[in-house]
Amino acid sequence: MAELLAKDIMTKKVITISKDATLAELAKLLIKNKISGVPIVDKREELVGIVTEADLIIKESNLPFPLSFSFAFLESYESYTKSTKE
Numbered sequence: 283m284a285e286l287l288a289k290d291i292m293t294k295k296v297i298t299i300s301k302d303a304t305l306a307e308l309a310k311l312l313i314k315n316k317i318s319g320v321p322i323v324d325k326r327e328e329l330v331g332i333v334t335e336a337d338l339i340i341k342e343s344n345l346p347f348p349l350s351f352s353f354a355f356l357e358s359y360e361s362y363t364k365s366t367k368e
Contacts (some may be wrong), residue, residue: 298323302328309338 319334
């Protein structure tokens, strides 16, 4: 059996978001599409970065130290906004 390649499991219809989107818009997009990360694009639709659920959770939790591994997931926009206000 041949070894699997990245192209064999990659997402072909990529969902992106503008670099000018708010974190709330980003969180809603991740939750709505049940994805854990999204490429960030500029006005020319060129890739400028990637943001993941973990990035959002770490940024909004104001932890005094970086997490090396996490099982935290965004379950709903409401729980995300509630947790970031606490």
